[in-house]
Amino acid sequence: MIKAALSVLLVLVAMSSTSGKYIPKSGKRIPQTLSRGWGDQLIWAQTYEEALYWSRSRNKPLMVLFHLEDCPHSKELKKTLSEDTAFQRMLDEDFVVLNLMYETTDRHLSPDGQYVPRIIFVDPSMTVRADIGGRYSNRLYAYEPTDVPLLKSNMVKAKKLLKSEL
């Protein structure tokens, strides 16, 4: 019975830890996460400015992932990538990560247009790596779930940092 009481207590604590006093008329909401399902264990930058700052100061390449919650292609890719332990570890240890649902004002992040899902690598020197793309010539920065091996080899490419100009 003590175990049971403890379990109930734990459930209550788990439920209350993410709630405030205010409850919307439409009912209680699940708090939004910065990961949006692309990897809850990763530390996501909130904005492009923040991501660039982290990338420069940590000397790690930045991966920017554009997606939409209603887009079936984004959803499929999200499912595959969030469950790929090797991919998540690589991102966590060697990259700065940012996922965005709205375009930034920086056109360098859309070298061949604004579409989702789209993955752009940026060097710590703040150079967009337009040379690192996928297999679709009309949407060079798009990836499908079957393209994950190519995406991983592109990550290895992105990790070879561009030399700073001396």
Add this chain to the structure above:
Amino acid sequence: MIKAALSVLLVLVAMSSTSGKYIPKSGKRIPQTLSRGWGDQLIWAQTYEEALYWSRSRNKPLMVLFHLEDCPHSKELKKTLSEDTAFQRMLDEDFVVLNLMYETTDRHLSPDGQYVPRIIFVDPSMTVRADIGGRYSNRLYAYEPTDVPLLKSNMVKAKKLLKSEL
């Protein structure tokens, strides 16, 4: 015993629902929220671009809140505001909300400098309401927990939208 088993199951479900397969070497992390503790029930924009788009399309003023997690003044204000039901309801129903820990490139959001905590209102016409400030002449957009009544009256001011120029 069935209750106990059910409780344990609920705990396990609660724990696993926010986790992927990947676990960092440093141990499991709590997923980051977009609210960062300023109101888990509110729907926060991720970036300034997104917030401006929502503000225009919904014809609601935008409240931008600059803060830092290590700043004691930010922490105090966060505690007060997150527990103020009337404030949270007003934000949820009448405003678009954005909290930022990194400055944007838009200088209009720092009319008298970059400091935290700092609250800036933006009209749906995309005009920064530099006229809506607090009681500190050297840091016009700073608020302390005791200034919440003034902040609320400023929100009422921000809700009176600027007329579009005809």
